[in-house]
Amino acid sequence: MSYLGVGVSPGNVPVYHGTNLKVVDWRVRVAELVLRCAICVLGILAAVLIGSDTQVKQIFSIQKKAKFTDMKALVFVVVANGLAAGYSLVQGLRCVVSIVRGTVLFNKPLAWAIFSADQLMAYMMVAAVATALQSSVFAKFGETELQWMKICNLYGKFCNQVGEGIAMALIASLGMVVLSVISAFSLFRLYGGNKVKSSATW
């Protein structure tokens, strides 16, 4: 059995002989698009929530202002989520074009590039969330052994908004991890042991 892809010229066509490959491809592309859109939105929300967060506190005659640049981990999470949002937007557009044109990713160098970028983004976002969570724990509870005092009892509103931003970043990073699995699937199935048949277990 063989049929042509939809909306592509016969000279530039994935020729299928499998039965449910096209259905799988369709689902993978739609899942990818949904995830990329979600990451884009969540990444922007996280970056804006944390980046715009400030709180001014009057301590006796001194006026102190808390902002996200006071803590390098928050700068990292804002930059990482901004990058992830921009990257997801570009990749989302590629997905839309791919769905509209009905084409399938069979280009190994492109699949490698997408896979590598997705992996990089996923690890960067997980690292950013981990460092931000770590700093938040210091800010919330202090580290008494090191005489690092807790600051969230002083800047409650600031800390709450940062917490919301980190929650968004956490969900976005989990989405990016799932996406990196999808792009690994899209890449490595191209190396499928086509023509391999086996009954061996491992």
Added chain:
Amino acid sequence: MSYLGVGVSPGNVPVYHGTNLKVVDWRVRVAELVLRCAICVLGILAAVLIGSDTQVKQIFSIQKKAKFTDMKALVFVVVANGLAAGYSLVQGLRCVVSIVRGTVLFNKPLAWAIFSADQLMAYMMVAAVATALQSSVFAKFGETELQWMKICNLYGKFCNQVGEGIAMALIASLGMVVLSVISAFSLFRLYGGNKVKSSATW
């Protein structure tokens, strides 16, 4: 062209029709074994270096002792590397058995289990190294805006040994990232569009 796997009975055999698939499989398994052994050794080294690190300091009449449990991020990195070392040992033994028996991973549930565990380990190790690095930056340079004082000028030897441990953990986590790519390859090529031929780009 077809040939049988080495050292397996004909009833439980991967039958190849490709030309260089066996060479690729051999290289993948050897690379996997080398990486798992390296991660096991580096993980143990990192955990021992950080876990055994202490320094006693006499400040006037008070005796203060720095240890890794004073900073939760160091506890995380010790636990993560201990887990990774144990996990790599078990997986390394599986690799040895697989190489000795000359079998290839064709069991999808097992490939999924290995892939999932490798992914989990890779993200856990990257997160542990990121949080430990973040805490080390605080310890080394302090965070003046938050009045968190630097402590490495007080506990120089302690900080140096922690730094060495984190360097080991960093290399181990990079190895784990490469391993998770290998296990993604081993899993998703099983989903290869076998019988798909194409000239489409994407």
